[in-house]
Amino acid sequence: MPETSPATARATEALQRLVVDVPDFPEPGIVFKDISPLLADHDGFVAVIEALASHGRDGAGAPVVDKVIGMEARGFILAAPVALSLRCGFVPVRKAGKLPRETHAVSYALEYGEATLELHRDAIEPGERVLLVDDVLATGGTVRATAELVERCGGVPVGVAVLMELGFLDGRSLVGDLPVTSLMTV
Template identity: 70%
Template sequence: MTRPDATTSPEIATDALRRLVVDVPDFPEPGVVFKDITPVLADPVAFGLVVEALADAGRDETGQRVVDHVVGMEARGFILAAPVALALGAGLVPVRKAGKLPRATYSESYALEYGEATLELHQDALGAGDRVLLVDDVLATGGTVAATRRLVERSGAVAHAVAVLMDLSFLPGREAIGDLPLTSLMTV
C-alpha cells in the first residue's frame, strides 16, 4: 500500500468516515444508534486511509515506528489492528473475551452498563518494556481500553497510545483512559 501524505491523511480519513459510516437506529436495542463501519471496510481507498491514519499513532513526527506491537481488542478492533500492525511493521497481539485464547493468560474484568466482562491476553504475548499501540473501533465508556491497558501493563509492556475510528463524546471514554494519548479520527 502506498502511504498517503502524512499531513493530509487524518483529515481525508475523517472525511471518508463521515461519508461512509452509517447510523443504524435502534440496534442492537431500542434507543441505541449503532455506528456501522462496514461501508468503510468495503471501500479500499477509505479503508487504506483509515489504516494509515490509525498507524500514525504508532509513529513519531519523522514517520518512524515507535511501537513494537499493536494490540487489537475483540472483535471489531481485530479488523483494524491487523492492517495497522502491517502498516507499521509491528507485531499483532489479540485481546480476547474470556476462554478464547488457548494458552496461559492474564485476565482483567471490567464493568459494563449491564454487567461485567472479562478480557484476556496471552502471558507470553508481550515482553517487558515492549511499546504497544491499542487499537479499537469505538471509544465509548473506556472500559475495554482501560482493561486492555491493565493487561498490557501486567505483562510488563508499556501502553504507548490508543487509536480508534471514533469516540463518543457523550460517554466518559476519554476520562477512563486517563493520560494515555488518544488518536480518534472522528468524534461523535
C-alpha cells in the same frame, strides 16, 4: 487547535461518507455505527488504516511501537493492518475463554454487568511499547482493561487510536494519562 494532518483529513472524510447510522440496533434507542461500508471501500479503508498507523510513528515516520493490540472483535479488523503498516506484531485481546494458553485476565464493569478480557501471558515482552487500536472509544472500560493487561505482561501502553469516540460517554476520563487519538467524535 492542532493542525489536522492530510492523512487524518482523508480518514475523517471517509468516515463521514461511509459509516452508516443504524437506528434501534441492537436495541431500541441505540444508534449503531456500521463500519461495513468503510471496510468494503478500498480507498476509505486505506485512509483510516494510514491515519491510525500514523499514531505509532515519530515525526520522521519511523515506527515507535513494538506491538499493536486489537480488542475483540472489530478492533482486530483495524489493528492487524495497522501492525502491518508499522512493521510490527499484532496481538489480539479476547473475551474470556477464547485463548488456548495461559493468560492474564482483567474484568471490568459494563452498564449492566461485567466483562472479562484476556491476553496470552507471553504476547508482550517486558519493555515493549504497545499501541491499542479499536473501532470505538465509548466508556473507556475496554481500553483501560487492555492497558492493564499490557502492563501485567511488562509492556508499556503508549497510546490509543480509534476510529470514533462517543464523546458524551466521556471514555477518556477512565483511560487516564494514556494519549487517545480519535478520527471522529460523535
